[in-house]
Amino acid sequence: MHAQTGYRPTAALKGLLVATVAALGILAVTAGAASAADPAAAGTAAGGDALMARARELFKPLPATLPMVRNNAVTREKIDLGKMLFFDPRLSASGIFSCNSCHNLGLGGVDGLETSVGHGWQKGPRNAPTVLNAVLNVAQFWDGRAEDLKAQAKGPIQAGVEMNSTPDRVMAVLNSIPAYKAKFADAFPNEKDPVSFDNVAMAIEAFEATLTTPAAPFDQYLEGKADALTDSQKAGLELFIDKGCAGCHNGVNVGGHDYFPFRVVAKPGAEILPPGDKGRFAVTKTADDEYVFRAPTLRNVALTAPYFHSGKVWDLRQAVAVMGSSQLGATLSEQEIDKITAFLTALTGQQPRVDYPLLPASTPATPQPVFK
Ligand code: HEC
Numbered sequence: 505m506h507a508q509t510g511y512r513p514t515a516a517l518k519g520l521l522v523a524t525v526a527a528l529g530i531l532a533v534t535a536g537a538a539s540a541a542d543p544a545a546a547g548t549a550a551g552g553d554a555l556m557a558r559a560r561e562l563f564k565p566l567p568a569t570l571p572m573v574r575n576n577a578v579t580r581e582k583i584d585l586g587k588m589l590f591f592d593p594r595l596s597a598s599g600i601f602s603c604n605s606c607h608n609l610g611l612g613g614v615d616g617l618e619t620s621v622g623h624g625w626q627k628g629p630r631n632a633p634t635v636l637n638a639v640l641n642v643a644q645f646w647d648g649r650a651e652d653l654k655a656q657a658k659g660p661i662q663a664g665v666e667m668n669s670t671p672d673r674v675m676a677v678l679n680s681i682p683a684y685k686a687k688f689a690d691a692f693p694n695e696k697d698p699v700s701f702d703n704v705a706m707a708i709e710a711f712e713a714t715l716t717t718p719a720a721p722f723d724q725y726l727e728g729k730a731d732a733l734t735d736s737q738k739a740g741l742e743l744f745i746d747k748g749c750a751g752c753h754n755g756v757n758v759g760g761h762d763y764f765p766f767r768v769v770a771k772p773g774a775e776i777l778p779p780g781d782k783g784r785f786a787v788t789k790t791a792d793d794e795y796v797f798r799a800p801t802l803r804n805v806a807l808t809a810p811y812f813h814s815g816k817v818w819d820l821r822q823a824v825a826v827m828g829s830s831q832l833g834a835t836l837s838e839q840e841i842d843k844i845t846a847f848l849t850a851l852t853g854q855q856p857r858v859d860y861p862l863l864p865a866s867t868p869a870t871p872q873p874v875f876k
């Protein structure tokens with residue numbers, strides 16, 4: 505038995521599964537007997553496309569199936585509850601901020617701000633990374649300080665600059681709303697005390713596991729569809745590999761799996777790398793980790809400006825140029841930047857179709873919003 509027990513894919517997911525199976529079908533045919541008469545087979549698999557073969561060594565297509573989640577059996581009931589919690593602003597003290605305020609699922613899972621604005625109009629220290637495909641990252645946050653999504657979810661609820669609540673307050677809110685108590689009982693059957701702060705985090709993690717974006721043009725390419733990328737995207741992919749970008753941004757999430765100094769070769773200016781934020785140093789207290797950050801996933805990067813943990817760069821082309829000089833010591837030409845940027849747009853996948861959940865009404869017992 506694995507974590508998917510009891511999970512039933514939504515109609516949208518089923519469609520994706522069918523699409524993926526179809527893509528794999530093409531792959532099987534071309535691998536078996538590539539005929540020159542078959543345009544779909546031209547340039548794929550054996551012989552034709554050396555670039556595709558190189559790409560397959562470094563990257564993996566994003567599966568359309570629900571990813572495995574460590575120590576959390578993902579069920580339909582947990583996903584539904586987690587979705588409600590993700591959208592419910594009553595998890596914040598002010599009743600204004602939900603997870604979706606800063607990880608807007610209509611906007612690529614981000615807030616589009618330099619750094620996030622939370623409780624009391626306070627500006628936080630870092631740019632909000634996307635929740636899309638976050639389940640595939642090695643650990644959460646720019647510095648990896650939360651080991652997984654269930655550990656991560658407890659952070660923002662309590663952070664003073666974000667939702668500014670407390671576990672006790674969240675429990676008081678949920679226990680005051682009978683429909684929530686029933687939902688927790690469904691999602692965590694056989695538990696004596698299903699409404700708990702731990703289970704809030706478990707349910708949110710289960711919902712976040714559904715927020716993957718398969719079937720990007722690059723995934724289709726990796727699955728054998730040679731014409732899924734345009735010529736300039738292919739040229740960009742080649743540069744992305746040859747220049748060394750893929751050394752840090754690779755694997756199924758095209759990043760998200762390891763930490764690197766943001767100044768391997770040259771230190772970006774203080775306007776892009778503010779000296780006060782030493783990144784992973786705050787987690788490990790090791791001098792080697794000063795200004796070290798997780799190389800982010802580049803999936804959907806065209807949707808998630810502004811860029812870097814500082815959020816100081818608004819143009820994806822400029823972010824590519826900065827990476828060339830800071831990480832590789834290379835001054836990329838305008839044409840190279842254009843091609844790499846074109847490739848990065850091929851990482852935009854199918855966005856999750858999320859129906860806005862109906863949230864149960866508060867009762868007179870529900871704690872009232874506080875703004876201080
Ligand atoms: C006020 C804005 C704000 C709110 C509200 C908020 N977040 Fe975030 N979130 C951020 C910021 C900023 C970061 C990056 C912080 C850091 O790295 O130190 C972040 C990081 C994350 C990450 C890590 C992603 C990665 O790639 O590392 C996840 C997952 C996440 N938030 C989920 C949530 C969930 C779930 C909620 C609701 C319980 C939530 N966030 C509420 C702003 C917010």
Ligand code: HEC
Nearest residue numbers: 748749752764766797798799800811812813823827828831
């Ligand atoms: C040595 C490892 C390394 C190499 C090589 C590298 N990167 Fe990065 N990349 C990172 C790290 C670390 C960050 C996060 C920097 C930060 O904000 O602190 C990053 C951030 C980015 C971002 C911003 C993403 C976002 O969501 O804010 C883009 C875009 C990017 N890299 C593209 C590239 C490209 C294109 C190349 C090749 C020209 C490249 N990277 C080479 C490690 C690397």
